[in-house]
Amino acid sequence: xxxxxxxxxGRISMGLAIIANFIPAIYIGLRYGEMPSMSVIFKIWGLVxxxxxxxxxxxxxxxxxxxxxxxxxxxxxxxxxxxxxxxAASMAQKIAGVEPGTHAGEVIGTIGTCCSVLVxxxxxxxxxxxxxxVIPLLPEFVTSSFTYILPALFGAIYTDIARKDIRAGIxxxxxxxxxxxxGGKIGIPGGVLTxxxxxxxVLITRGFFVIDKKKAxxx
Amino acid sequence: MEVAEFQKIINGYxxxxxxxxxxxxxxxxxxxxxxxxxxxxxxxGISQEARKAAIRSASxxxxxxxxxxxxxxxxxxxxxxxxxxxxxxxxxxxxxxxxAAAAMGSSVAGVTVMDGNIGIKAWTYGIWAGVLNSAGxxxxxxxxxxxxxxxxxxxxxxxxxxxIKALLGGATLALFAYLLSSxxxxxxxxxxxxxxxxxxxxxxxxxxxxxxxxxxxxxxxLSMLVGMFLTQFLFG
Numbered sequence: 001x002x003x004x005x006x007x008x009x010g011r012i013s014m015g016l017a018i019i020a021n022f023i024p025a026i027y028i029g030l031r032y033g034e035m036p037s038m039s040v041i042f043k044i045w046g047l048v049x050x051x052x053x054x055x056x057x058x059x060x061x062x063x064x065x066x067x068x069x070x071x072x073x074x075x076x077x078x079x080x081x082x083x084x085x086x087x088a089a090s091m092a093q094k095i096a097g098v099e100p101g102t103h104a105g106e107v108i109g110t111i112g113t114c115c116s117v118l119v120x121x122x123x124x125x126x127x128x129x130x131x132x133x134v135i136p137l138l139p140e141f142v143t144s145s146f147t148y149i150l151p152a153l154f155g156a157i158y159t160d161i162a163r164k165d166i167r168a169g170i171x172x173x174x175x176x177x178x179x180x181x182x183g184g185k186i187g188i189p190g191g192v193l194t195x196x197x198x199x200x201x202v203l204i205t206r207g208f209f210v211i212d213k214k215k216a217x218x219x
Numbered sequence: 220m221e222v223a224e225f226q227k228i229i230n231g232y233x234x235x236x237x238x239x240x241x242x243x244x245x246x247x248x249x250x251x252x253x254x255x256x257x258x259x260x261x262x263x264g265i266s267q268e269a270r271k272a273a274i275r276s277a278s279x280x281x282x283x284x285x286x287x288x289x290x291x292x293x294x295x296x297x298x299x300x301x302x303x304x305x306x307x308x309x310x311x312x313x314x315x316x317x318x319a320a321a322a323m324g325s326s327v328a329g330v331t332v333m334d335g336n337i338g339i340k341a342w343t344y345g346i347w348a349g350v351l352n353s354a355g356x357x358x359x360x361x362x363x364x365x366x367x368x369x370x371x372x373x374x375x376x377x378x379x380x381x382x383i384k385a386l387l388g389g390a391t392l393a394l395f396a397y398l399l400s401s402x403x404x405x406x407x408x409x410x411x412x413x414x415x416x417x418x419x420x421x422x423x424x425x426x427x428x429x430x431x432x433x434x435x436x437x438x439x440x441l442s443m444l445v446g447m448f449l450t451q452f453l454f455g
Contacts, residue, residue, distance in 0.1 A: 002255070002259045003368065005255060006252065006255060007364075007365045007368065009248065009251050009252060009255070010248075010252075010364065010365075011361065011364075011365065013244055013247070013248035013251075014357060014360060014361040014364075015361060016244050017241065017244050017245070017248075017310075017357055018354060018357045018358060018361060020240045020241040020244050021241060021310070021350050021353050021354055021357060022350055022354070023237050023238075023240055023241070024234065024237040024238050024241075024303060024306060024346060024350065025343075025346050025347045025349075025350045027233070027234075027237045028234070028237075028342070028343050028346060029343055029347070031233070032228065032339045032343065033339075034328075034339050034340045034343040034344075035343070036327075036343065036344060036347055040327065040344070041347060041351070043327055044323070044324050044327050044344060044347050044348045044351060045351045047323045047324075047326075047327070047348065048320050048323060048324075048348050048351055048352040048355070049355070051319070051320075051323070052316065052320070052352055052355060053355065055355075055356075056355030056356050056358075056359050057359055059356070060356065060359055060360050060363070060364065060367075061367070062394065063394060064364075064367050064371075065371075065386070065387045065390035065391065066387070066390060066391040066394050068368075068371075069364055069365065069367070069368040070252055070256070072360055072364050072367075073248070073252075073360065073364060074248065074249060074252060076311055076356050076357065076360045077244070077245055077248060077310060077311060077357065077360075078245050078248075078249070078309065078310065078311070079308075079309070079310050079311040079312050079313065080284070080285075080313060082394075082398045083284045083287060083313070083398070084281050084284045084285060086394070086395070087280050087281075087284065087439065088277040088278075088280045088281045089277065090391075091276045091277055091279075091280040091436070091439055092273035092274070092276055092277040092280075093273070094276075094435075095269075095272045095273055095275075095276040095435060095436055096265065096269040096270065096272060096273040097269060098265065098269075099384070100387065100388060100391060101383070101384040101387035101388055102384070103263065104260075104263055104265060107256050107259050107260045107263065107265070108256075108260065108265065108269075108270075108273050110252055110253070110256040111253060111256045111257060111260065111270065111273050111274060111277070112273055112274075112276075112277030112280075113249075113252075113277070114249040114250070114252050114253035114256065115253070115274050115277040115278045115281065116277055116278070116280070116281035117245065117246070117248075117249040118246070118249060118250075118278075119277075119278045119281040119282060119285065120281050120284075120285040120309075121242065121245065121246055121309055123281075123282065123285040123286065124285060124288075124292075124305065124308045124309055125305065125309075127286075127289055127292065128292060128296065128301055128304055128305040128308065129301070131289060131292060131293055131296075135289065135290075135293060141448075141451060141452075143290070144451055144455075145447040145448055145450070145451035146286065146287065146289060146290055146447070147409075147451075148409065148410065148413035148446060148447040148450045148451065149283065149284065149286060149287040149443065149447060150284070150287055150402050151399075151402040151403065151406070151410040151411075151413040151414040151417075151446070152413040152414065152416070152417035152442070152443045152444075152445075152446030152447045152450070153283060153284055153287075153417070153439075153443045153446075154395065154398050154399035154402055154414060155399060155413065155414030155415060155416070155417040155418040155421070155442075155446060156417040156418060156420065156421035156439055156442035156443050156446065157395060157421070157439060158395045158396065158399045158414075158418065159417075159418035159419075159421045159422050159425075160421050160422075160425060160438075160439065161391070161392055161395055162392065163422060163425060168389065168392060169392065172389075172392050172393050172396045173396045173399065173400070175393075175396070176393065176396035176397050176399070176400040177396075177400045177403065177404060180397075180400040180401065180403075180404040181404055184404060184405065190401075193397070194394075194397050197393050197394075197396065197397040197400075198390050198393045198394055198397065199393075200393060201389045201390055201392055201393020201394070201396065202386055202389045202390055202393065204389060204393075205385050205386060205388065205389025205390075205392075206382075206385075206386070206389075209382060209385050
């Protein structure tokens with residue numbers, strides 16, 4: 001009941017969003033007389049598809065186990081899945097004391113993700129409107145440190161999650177770093193690399209799962 | 220076309236009207252989902268206190284990373300206009316991706332250097348590239364997301380529940396490992412320092428604050444700030 005209701009809200013909102021997404025482009029094209037012809041649209045589409053086409057398909061699949069159905073609808077519409085939605089969902093689950101991968105975990109994760117949309121939309125709105133006036137007033141120390149927001153955020157959150165199972169945490173980050181280095185060298189596209197790393201993580205989990213099970217049955 | 224005239228067009232109130240529809244959908248979707256999730260949480264016995272704590276901690280956690288696209292945002296506002304920048308930052312696609320897509324579209328219009336006066340044609344093509352790119356994710360999720368839900372349900376009924384839970388946990392851990400390593404590999408030493416400092420800080424706070432759940436809610440944001448500022452202090 002809950003799941004089907006969420007899918008319904010998700011599909012309706014995604015359907016509407018697909019239409020709304022094109023409104024600015026169509027309006028601008030018609031209003032200012034530079035509407036691209038069908039062949040130009042295909043050319044532009046070809047360029048973006050060549051760079052991001054794999055990500056359109058692979059990313060939603062790779063993130064699905066973490067986000068679940070509802071989280072995916074929110075995350076892929078509101079964007080910033082990795083850097084805002086997932087940290088917020090994961091924090092909400094931790095504080096509410098529910099486990100990810102359970103129904104309670106998904107419900108709390110959804111509440112957290114929704115909150116993050118409301119917060120980030122407010123912040124982005126405030127800063128797009130006043131940002132160009134306020135940012136130059138901030139000390140340079142602060143604005144330069146913005147470069148480190150993402151590595152610091154992911155460093156903090158990874159440690160927080162990995163501490164639950166330190167063996168898996170250490171093996172997984174080593175695996176990810178190695179794949180990232182070698183994948184980059186042999187030119188695996190970024191989108192595919194996400195999926196490969198997630199599958200690698202699942203394999204590592206399987207390894208430890210089997211080892212633990214054996215130990216349990218032996219003792 | 221003069222810069223001032225171009226800037227006036229790309230920041231026109233009509234553009235704001237065009238983009239506000241999408242933002243309204245983004246916000247309304249979350250409002251509807253949240254209402255249902257809160258109802259469900261009460262139904263399955265999650266206390267009001269826990270729900271409130273979840274809301275507070277998620278909101279606090281979202282503040283920091285919302286600031287990360289600010290620098291790119293200012294550059295983007297100058298080239299593509301504030302309303303369109305507001306639009307893309309609130310919907311699918313990271314700021315970098317949006318900027319790259321816009322540059323691809325503009326290049327089709329023959330503009331290679333992105334500045335404050337790229338002209339109407341490059342602006343239009345840039346925006347077309349952006350929305351075509353976003354449409355890729357939106358359409359895929361619209362078509363297949365509920366099918367993936369069915370697949371997970373089938374997995375749950377077929378395999379050991381304990382294993383599926385471990386599998387989902389492993390996938391999440393690996394996803395964050397991917398996100399972390401993409402900020403490290405090929406980047407400066409300072410990035411490694413920022414990640415390590417914030418990581419240590421998060422570990423220490425997690426241990427020390429174990430008993431104080433109210434303070435734990437800000438631990439992630441606090442660790443991030445310590446990581447950023449200390450790295451900036453050390454590496455400049």
